């Protein structure tokens with residue numbers, strides 16, 4: 447290795463909390479800084495700093511991604527009541543991911559990292575299944591009501607200029623429950639755009655599924671928006687890339703996905719995505735092997751690992767104990783960001799570096815060297831169960847062989 451790889455445009459680097467923050471600096475110091483002349487614009491989203499800045503730092507980080515186009519984020523604490531006390535916070539700040547997602551109007555895609563010696567629980571899944579979850583509305587923004595006794599439940603819409611529209615939901619004879627949900631065409635369109643753009647980026651087929659045979663207005667609206675955007679903007683690009691857009695009913699999709707060999711992007715409504723993403727994570731093995739990327743319809747990308755700050759390991763770290771925390775998804779987040787930066791800037795050396803680093807990580811695990819979480823799943827069993835820093839050193843050794 448001679449000169450360091452140069453970067454043209456800075457990456458937006460968003461630091462975070464606890465054990466992932468510790469791993470973040472290890473990865474930078476050992477796997478990136480020796481090889482890449484890393485240009486980043488740094489935003490520290492450690493909970494203390496979010497509190498000090500009244501969470502302005504989170505907004506600034508999102509705005510920076512708008513400016514530069516690509517960011518990489520470390521896991522951050524979303525404070526609950528216990529964290530407010532632990533960190534003596536001014537208030538219970540919102541989830542940084544939620545704030546950033548709202549500013550970028552993005553969709554989150556999760557993609558598992560597959561290695562030969564961690565077999566998915568569904569044996570015919572040979573390729574990763576990427577999941578895209580619509581993150582607005584439906585049951586997550588519902589209005590619910592407990593009906594105490596007989597009466598009529600109605601749904602009323604009062605237009606700003608126009609006549610009231612009324613539907614009877616049900617004439618109740620006794621007690622029961624009602625729920626109303628909504629969604630927005632603008633949000634569904636953004637979601638659809640992000641899904642088409644990311645399927646193209648990854649060169650995989652896009653599957654979309656709802657239950658429009660039952661929900662003829664609500665779910666059908668999702669289907670129509672997807673179809674319209676596909677026909678108007680993506681059909682030609684998909685044909686050129688040799689990939690397809692496939693719509694099918696959600697129940698049919700579940701049955702087909704289980705029997706498939708994987709390798710598609712599966713776009714789902716909010717609740718379906720919530721349920722299916724946990725199923726996929728569990729089938730593919732470990733949360734520490736799941737990457738996550740926020741894609742905005744305007745072409746901004748933010749990469750991160752899907753797991754949290756691994757608090758329990760951090761508590762051990764603070765006591766001076768070494769931990770076997772898995773840095774793989776975090777390394778892949780950096781790789782994803784560097785590769786995208788390289789693609790956008792026309793710096794193929796950066797893309798090649800990201801590919802080589804990824805290959806070195808996979809090789810390390812496939813040669814039987816892994817952290818404790820993976821050792822529980824490996825088949826054949828791990829040869830060497832290592833602490834985080836040792837794992838990173840093993841990756842460095844394999845990376846050096848190919849640089």
Ligand SMILES: NC(=O)c1ccc[n+]([C@@H]2O[C@H](COP(=O)([O-])OP(=O)(O)OC[C@H]3O[C@@H](n4cnc5c(N)ncnc54)[C@H](O)[C@@H]3O)[C@@H](O)[C@H]2O)c1
Pocket residue numbers: 520521522523524525543733734750751752753754755756757758759770771772773819
């Ligand atoms: N994207 C994010 O920023 C994000 C996502 C989820 C949770 N969080 C935050 O993280 C904190 C901890 O949350 P949590 O405990 O529910 O989730 P977590 O992902 O940190 O941990 C969940 C479980 O998975 C294991 N695990 C996760 N990542 C691992 C890794 N890399 N190596 C080994 N084991 C790993 C942990 O030991 C733990 O048992 C919370 O404050 C939460 O707000 C942040």
